[in-house]
Amino acid sequence: MLYINGIGIISPQKTMVSREFLPEVMEYTAEYLRCIEPVYRDYIEPIQSRRMSRLIKMGIAAARMSMADAGCTMPDAIITGTGLGSVEDTEKILGEITREEKFLNPTPFIQSTYNTISSQVAIQLKCHNYNSTYVHRTFSFETGLTDAFLHMEEKPDADILAGAIDEMTMNHLVITRRIGQWKMSAVNNLKLLVEKTPGALAGEGAAFFVLGGKRNVSTYAELSDVATCINIRNSFNPEVFIHEFLSRHNLGLQDIDLLLLGINGDSDQDPVYTDFAGKFFPGKSWAWYKHLCGEYHTATGFGLYIASGILKNQVYPEILRLNKVSPAGLKNILVYNHYRNINHSFMLVRG
Amino acid sequence: MPQRIFVTGYGLISCIGNNIRENLSSLLQSRPGTGVPKQIETSLRDELMVGEVPKSHRELFGLAGLLPVEGYSRNSLLGIIAAQEAAACGRLDSHTGLKTGLISATTVGGMDRCELFYNDFLTNDTRNIYIDSYECADSTEKIASMLGIVDFVTTISTACSSAANALMLGARMIRSGRLDRVLAGGCESLTKFHLNGFNALKILDKAPCKPFDQHRAGINLGEGAAYLVLESEDCLLETGNSPICELAGWGNTCEAFHQTASSPDGLGAYLAMKIALEISGLASRDISYINAHGTGTDNNDLSEGKAIERLFGDRIPMVSSTKPFTGHTTSAAGAMEAIFSIFCLQYQVIWPNLNFNERIHELSFSPVEKLVTMVPVNAVMSNSFGFGGNDTSLIFKKVNANNADNADNAVNE
Amino acid sequence: MEELIEKLKKEVIAQLNLEEITPEDINPDASLFGEGLGLDSIDALELIVLLEKNYGIKIEDPKDGKKIFHSIRTMAEYITEHQK
Numbered sequence: 001m002l003y004i005n006g007i008g009i010i011s012p013q014k015t016m017v018s019r020e021f022l023p024e025v026m027e028y029t030a031e032y033l034r035c036i037e038p039v040y041r042d043y044i045e046p047i048q049s050r051r052m053s054r055l056i057k058m059g060i061a062a063a064r065m066s067m068a069d070a071g072c073t074m075p076d077a078i079i080t081g082t083g084l085g086s087v088e089d090t091e092k093i094l095g096e097i098t099r100e101e102k103f104l105n106p107t108p109f110i111q112s113t114y115n116t117i118s119s120q121v122a123i124q125l126k127c128h129n130y131n132s133t134y135v136h137r138t139f140s141f142e143t144g145l146t147d148a149f150l151h152m153e154e155k156p157d158a159d160i161l162a163g164a165i166d167e168m169t170m171n172h173l174v175i176t177r178r179i180g181q182w183k184m185s186a187v188n189n190l191k192l193l194v195e196k197t198p199g200a201l202a203g204e205g206a207a208f209f210v211l212g213g214k215r216n217v218s219t220y221a222e223l224s225d226v227a228t229c230i231n232i233r234n235s236f237n238p239e240v241f242i243h244e245f246l247s248r249h250n251l252g253l254q255d256i257d258l259l260l261l262g263i264n265g266d267s268d269q270d271p272v273y274t275d276f277a278g279k280f281f282p283g284k285s286w287a288w289y290k291h292l293c294g295e296y297h298t299a300t301g302f303g304l305y306i307a308s309g310i311l312k313n314q315v316y317p318e319i320l321r322l323n324k325v326s327p328a329g330l331k332n333i334l335v336y337n338h339y340r341n342i343n344h345s346f347m348l349v350r351g
Numbered sequence: 352m353p354q355r356i357f358v359t360g361y362g363l364i365s366c367i368g369n370n371i372r373e374n375l376s377s378l379l380q381s382r383p384g385t386g387v388p389k390q391i392e393t394s395l396r397d398e399l400m401v402g403e404v405p406k407s408h409r410e411l412f413g414l415a416g417l418l419p420v421e422g423y424s425r426n427s428l429l430g431i432i433a434a435q436e437a438a439a440c441g442r443l444d445s446h447t448g449l450k451t452g453l454i455s456a457t458t459v460g461g462m463d464r465c466e467l468f469y470n471d472f473l474t475n476d477t478r479n480i481y482i483d484s485y486e487c488a489d490s491t492e493k494i495a496s497m498l499g500i501v502d503f504v505t506t507i508s509t510a511c512s513s514a515a516n517a518l519m520l521g522a523r524m525i526r527s528g529r530l531d532r533v534l535a536g537g538c539e540s541l542t543k544f545h546l547n548g549f550n551a552l553k554i555l556d557k558a559p560c561k562p563f564d565q566h567r568a569g570i571n572l573g574e575g576a577a578y579l580v581l582e583s584e585d586c587l588l589e590t591g592n593s594p595i596c597e598l599a600g601w602g603n604t605c606e607a608f609h610q611t612a613s614s615p616d617g618l619g620a621y622l623a624m625k626i627a628l629e630i631s632g633l634a635s636r637d638i639s640y641i642n643a644h645g646t647g648t649d650n651n652d653l654s655e656g657k658a659i660e661r662l663f664g665d666r667i668p669m670v671s672s673t674k675p676f677t678g679h680t681t682s683a684a685g686a687m688e689a690i691f692s693i694f695c696l697q698y699q700v701i702w703p704n705l706n707f708n709e710r711i712h713e714l715s716f717s718p719v720e721k722l723v724t725m726v727p728v729n730a731v732m733s734n735s736f737g738f739g740g741n742d743t744s745l746i747f748k749k750v751n752a753n754n755a756d757n758a759d760n761a762v763n764e
Numbered sequence: 765m766e767e768l769i770e771k772l773k774k775e776v777i778a779q780l781n782l783e784e785i786t787p788e789d790i791n792p793d794a795s796l797f798g799e800g801l802g803l804d805s806i807d808a809l810e811l812i813v814l815l816e817k818n819y820g821i822k823i824e825d826p827k828d829g830k831k832i833f834h835s836i837r838t839m840a841e842y843i844t845e846h847q848k
Contacts, residue, residue, distance in 0.1 A: 047802055051781060083488075093548065100394075101394045102394075103817045106809040112548070113739065122605040122739075126607050128618065131741055134505055135506050136488040178482060228505070230501050551809065553812070
């Protein structure tokens with residue numbers, strides 16, 4: 001069992017300006033959703049931040065917020081997940097070297113390594129403890145959480161700082177749009193499901209969590225379990241999996257109060273969610289969140305924030321509702337995400 | 352008693368050989384594989400020494416047993432070749448009821464194709480099939496797909512300690528009971544991206560690198576891939592595999608000092624080695640050999656040397672860096688050098704630190720200069736340190752090795 | 765020389781993203797590293813790129829940077845001496 005004892009989150013919503021849960025819903029008509037960024041000098045010395053690209057600043061600031069929220073000063077492990085790392089720095093280098101292999105600035109290269117955020121957070125905190133970074137598409141954050149569970153089993157009083165960070169750039173949007181990832185033009189995020197066209201609405205975000213083995217006054221919720229299931233030649237059997245996953249916690253399908261789905265407006269991919277929900281959780285409350293943060297490889301970090309917020313505040317905001325079913329209680333939330341029907345992941349979050 | 356973790360298979364491709372046997376042979380002959388880049392198109396060609404796998408993209412398809420098709424990066428082909436060898440050695444295709452994972456490491460993913468086609472990516476649809484290879488997960492999923500590994504699949508990137516961390520996560524996943532066996536390691540292809548990046552940091556040696564030498568002048572970058580099969584004690588009963596050795600200890604720490612430099616006293620390295628020793632239950636005097644990170648930079652070798660002195664005091668084991676053989680294969684290095692260290696246990700040899708001339712003045716020890724044979728080697732340590740101060744140390748020991756108190760009995764087993 | 769010093773101040777500020785510093789804040793004789801502006805080894809590498817890109821001067825050994833980049837004035841002197 002891991003308890004979520006602190007959260008720091010930077011997203012396209014006003015999540016960092018207030019401790020309040022989803023204080024105000026932001027509406028955008030855009031090609032991708034960009035984060036609302038904090039004033040970084042509150043979190044990073046200007047002399048240190050001057051070289052950092054946006055993603056790194058977002059990551060460090062979110063990490064700092066989560067630690068302040070939890071009252072944690074020195075984590076026993078720092079674990080990050082990022083699907084793409086610093087795209088901005090990588091593009092700077094690619095732009096340079098494809099023109100001419102000369103005059104390359106060292107800074108973008110240093111920052112382009114995927115572990116920059118976890119190590120920069122460690123440098124800021126002078127934290128010599130365990131430090132790792134996972135970079136496996138939509139498994140990145142979830143593998144980090146698996147690692148957090150291992151830590152807690154190895155050292156039950158550990159405080160673990162786990163983060164999910166990804167950014168989008170215009171160039172990367174253009175490139176990945178070629179392979180059908182995104183909508184072809186700007187869309188309204190709050191009307192994302194109206195059109196039923198292929199492609200998702202891209203987004204970005206930085207979400208950090210302080211996870212501990214004990215419940216305390218600042219605890220949001222309990223992260224009971226996490227799972228990543230790869231679907232290679234139909235290796236993933238949702239039916240077998242979901243019963244086994246829930247039964248590990250003495251739960252059945254009927255015990256799930258709310259299903260939080262990674263629906264992202266992609267008419268090719270969303271049926272995977274609705275098929276799953278319809279088959280195993282008919283008559284249950286179905287919720288979604290990617291219209292608020294956009295789609296990115298570590299968007300489940302935002303999803304975990306949403307699940308934690310619902311459980312802590314015992315509210316189920318209208319903006320999250322996919323169907324009209326009101327939950328009988330708000331105790332057990334199952335967060336389900338998939339990418340191309342290949343990378344399926346689950347988090348069981350309990351109040 | 353926690354589960355012991357055994358190595359039951361390995362596979363490896365580097366500039367000194369396409370497989371385990373060829374790598375072993377090159378090491379035994381003290382024959383390095385570094386030279387002028389021939390496969391990669393770079394205008395830095397005349398300024399660099401690299402450990403390049405002497406095979407074209409097309410030839411790598413052949414080694415991987417694949418027909419040449421679009422969509423494969425050099426990185427993923429290298430990974431597939433080494434992973435296949437390891438999987439065959441550890442008989443991963445048998446006993447399908449076992450929970451099997453793949454943990455792979457990479458630092459720049461399929462950048463080798465992306466940098467070639469980047470302008471196409473931006474302007475037209477001709478190279479779309481390579482767009483996915485931008486992501487680190489691409490090579491991992493190609494390996495998983497080829498070998499049918501589905502119970503747990505992920506990718507680690509902690510710069511140059513990536514593959515060591517993949518092995519460490521593999522061991523912890525097994526010990527926790529989540530998996531029975533794991534294929535863990537890393538792959539790396541030379542790219543203009545990181546050649547130019549390291550060049551901008553001014554830490555590349557234009558001559559063959561000289562780790563632990565007073566006049567060391569930097570790194571030779573290299574490429575390749577290496578994977579190991581790890582199994583739990585219980586799993587061995589199922590597979591009937593005979594273990595090559597035991598992965599006995601692991602330590603991961605962070606220097607928390609500087610984004611690219613190691614601290615002068617090597618605190619992160621010291622802590623990583625110390626934790627690995629603690630987990631292994633061995634004493635420092637039980638370690639016969641350290642395969643050092645030893646990149647050949649001013650900063651790393653001094654810092655690592657200081658950390659070794661601090662941990663081992665006046666009983667410093669034999670130390671060498673094998674990077675003059677292979678170049679620094681960054682995200683593959685941790686697994687590649689783990690295998691080189693395991694060879695020492697198997698064949699009772701210590702690899703030489705090539706190109707060494709003069710001891711670093713601030714250090715009390717010199718690395719091993721010539722191949723040492725017929726020496727008792729019961730436990731070895733392999734160090735891998737990365738940018739961001741991500742330091743990881745692994746300890747491998749002979750399956751039946753006892754600790755130093757009983758060392759006399761263990762030597763002739 | 766003074767003209768070059770003023771130009772260099774602006775270039776250094778831009779290359780190193782010293783957002784909070786104006787050319788007037790930089791004393792051409794004050795040390796750039798450590799006590800002075802608080803720059804570090806990565807900044808030294810960035811300054812090597814600056815000299816190569818803007819002045820065509822190549823510094824092979826980053827250790828030479830210590831002397832050359834001691835202050836804006838020492839940089840200006842080095843440029844004047846070595847520019848072709």
